[in-house]
Amino acid sequence: MSAEYPSKQEQRRLQMSDIARLAGVSVSTVSRALSGSRLVNDETRQRITELARSLNYSINLGAQNLRLQKNNTVAVVVPFDAQSRQHISDPFFLSIVGAIADELTDRGIDMLLSRVDAERLDLAAQIIDSGKATGLLVIGQWRHHDQLNDMAARKLPVVVWGAQMPQQLYCNVGGDNRLGGDLATRHLLDAGRRHIAFLGDAELPEVMMRRAGYWDALERAGQPRTPGLELKAPFDVSSGRAAMERFFAEHRAIDGVVACSDLLALQAIQVLRSLDREVPADVAVCGYDDMPLAAYCDPPLTSVHQPVAQAGAQLVEQLMALLNGQTALPVTLPVHLVVRQSAP
């Protein structure tokens, strides 16, 4: 029933010298045998390999790495808001983490996952300085483009999921945010909407770019920008509910919404309904990310699709380039609008 373990001391871990003794050879021979060196007699190698397997012996990678001066681990860092103690929960970030995990596993690279205070992204450098990992993948720039630049200036192998910024020293991979914002807005305009709100915190580079796209589309359509229709809403839904209620209550003219995440879109829909405004009849709502469940929402979400699997693959790809001493250029991934019923 219950698992029982011997008190306190784990039995001493098997090591190479044990295998050597049991096989009646020297440690070097074991080392060579297990690394598949051809300098060791076939029969001996066979015997040693077999013995090691039967005893569940595995080379101690700590020692091996120390000796070989290498390290097969990449750290993935998910910034979090220390103030709200917001946890890792946004389905989009989680799915990017999943995609990265897939890609790293396929390449046989170990993945260290950790959170870091979004105000102190620079602390992530410690993971590399201490040799825990050789490279760093940071999910989102948040407000600290500068800290990321500092890390890059130190030549740390870092690749960031996020928007490309002017004066950027680090390599980033990100969706085409400006296009995404544009696509969503244009779609609403094409549907005849004229009072289009923008939900997102433009202090975050990605959101800033999406807002630029939103402006692009408005301008192209000869519509004025209305700062009052821009709500600084956090990606993650937790806090901003009250503010959003006030926002929509005060701006009854709104007939379209560009939200910077699907979560935000869903929250907006909820709030609008509580104000007796129908979606999409009264207000059409576009989300962002096109998370896997977007199609199953009520109503199914029109959303800007971000290619998550590609994102994971590219983040890893660029990091590998850096680690091989090559230069890694920023990558912009294509986005497209998926039209569903929240904004037909």
Added chain:
Amino acid sequence: MSAEYPSKQEQRRLQMSDIARLAGVSVSTVSRALSGSRLVNDETRQRITELARSLNYSINLGAQNLRLQKNNTVAVVVPFDAQSRQHISDPFFLSIVGAIADELTDRGIDMLLSRVDAERLDLAAQIIDSGKATGLLVIGQWRHHDQLNDMAARKLPVVVWGAQMPQQLYCNVGGDNRLGGDLATRHLLDAGRRHIAFLGDAELPEVMMRRAGYWDALERAGQPRTPGLELKAPFDVSSGRAAMERFFAEHRAIDGVVACSDLLALQAIQVLRSLDREVPADVAVCGYDDMPLAAYCDPPLTSVHQPVAQAGAQLVEQLMALLNGQTALPVTLPVHLVVRQSAP
């Protein structure tokens, strides 16, 4: 398999001897200073600490761990179906991973995330044998209760998210699956449904227990079990679509569905609608997991809620107990039914 990172242009990594030289002291003194030993002169320690920080020096943890014979890393293993090459994507598993990440980070423990072939859970032992991590968290038993038992028999510190089984040697943490299945079924019965289907692969322990709960509820209500109404559907939605279409086409009498994941419930709703059956009017559908987005689905999902954050905390808690040489008993977490519109 192993990627090599030739540190081409990378400057040699700073090490303790460098700091020692720069500070005009011996390595031992630096070591002591950085570990906060009181055996070193206050002023010297101050100077060394300062120097180290200004140079971004961090102790090489690989070397430290080797010397100290310790390791502060826990591995989290997400089984995947190698045949369908199913990736890490189920939102429920992803959110458990998130919860574990939160808990481990709070405790200052490093987290290694990896996938493993669901048919070879035993391969995960290698992560411990090789010293990459000291403990293992496995997300789901899948079909290999036996392999997990073998690992426990080897005294490996392993805790599993899943159902408690008879003859179980390892520690598990899981929701009360039997109760969950019962609650969902009872709810449908109470609503007057009489032909209740069960969707899930009962070869998986968790599903088996939920089915037992489903049977419990039927029996209590004096309803017969109808094997034909049980569909062996995989947790993850990818493959089983065609089978599900056939299933619902053949069983027009079905007026209630107990699904073993929210994803499965959503797929069922889709299929039912394609067959012109309305949810919940014609068929009421209960999901399982109550993922964060369940409330936003179309229709909002009635679902058995699993406490994800608690799950993460308990998994870690039990693993820590094992690592401290204590016995870790299985933990069953409470579940409850959240009623929404898919099964009012």
Added chain:
DNA sequence: TTGAAAGCGCTAACAC
């Protein structure tokens, strides 16, 4: 209070 030296588990010259 500090330094010299041994050794954590492994690999790779360099012998033989």
Added chain:
DNA sequence: GTGTTAGCGCTTTCAA
């Protein structure tokens, strides 16, 4: 082919 030996970067006796 195989063994001997010298470290990888660190901590910790043991001496001074």
